Amino acid sequence: MDWRATRDVAAAAAAVAGTAWAVRGRSSQLFGPSVWRGPRSCHSLALTFDDGPSEDTPRVLEVLDRYAVAATFFVCGANVARLPAVARAVLAAGHEIGNHSYAHPLYCRLSPRAIREDLDRAQQTIQASTGTAPVWFRPPYGVRWFGVRAAQQRLGLSGVMWTVIGYDWSLKAEQVAGRLTGRACNGAILCLHDGRELQAGPDIGVTVEALRRLVPELLERGYRFETVSRLLCPTT
């Protein structure tokens, strides 16, 4: 391969890397405004859960209730349609609900119109089932794409990525807890999952066990747990 070919390959690799960052990078703003952490000045954290509600979300609520901590649940519209009473129980327990799409698609495979329809359907389903319209949005797989910005703006949704993700769908509970407690810092947004995409009756035992370990440890270190709204907009 001559130098021109090498240069072209390197440029193509850089472009792909740049695109990947724009699509999935937690601090990328290219496809829509979003935040990935709260202020460093407060000794607070936001626990967030994606892909619910699921049949086992009440197990998560039980742990949070035991320690009297609030969290934010980024729900999928299709899961809310299946389990509306669980979605209402999340809100009734004092937690916040955000929009995590309707069908948990990869937005980079959809047209802007299909993205808008998915996001609208999720928002309508959540509002109809719970009486609350989310103001926060977390894209499925953390993937943003052309059309996400406009769809978000139409619904008045702000994007929320994460500071630390638990990989609770693949790691062991002690590893998940270790990742989150090891990387927790002022203003961090921690990401776990109380469902597994749109699966009915998913096994979230790892998530529940990790939560049982990490919440008391972080409380002992003096952290306060806030909803995303209270972490990002403490005066509201």
Ligand SMILES: [Zn+2]
């Ligand atoms: Zn998800």
